[in-house]
Amino acid sequence: MVAPRDGLASVSLGSAKDIGLQLVAEGRFETLSEACRAGLRRLAEDARIVDRLAALGEEGMQSGIDEAFDIDAFLAEAPAGR
Secondary structure, eight states: OOOOOTTOOOOOOTTHHHHHHHHHHTTSOSSHHHHHHHHHHHHHHHHHHHHHHHHHHHHHHHHOOOTTOOHHHHHHHSOTTO
8 A cells, every 4th residue: 555645646637737737838837736726726715705605695585575675766876887
């Protein structure tokens, strides 16, 4: 059995490897590993944003409907172009 090596992983990137190598060639990242880590950080951040938006949507749904809200008055007061 091979001893685990902290911080190291072997993954198959498939065609995504070409994208990472292009980013390295463009100078956006120093190494393919750096590009992969940035991608994983972005995925984690996107997941946090989606979770927060879902929670806010649920909060809004639970708050009920404001029967006193006047959409016509709201639109009349809105700045032009919105």
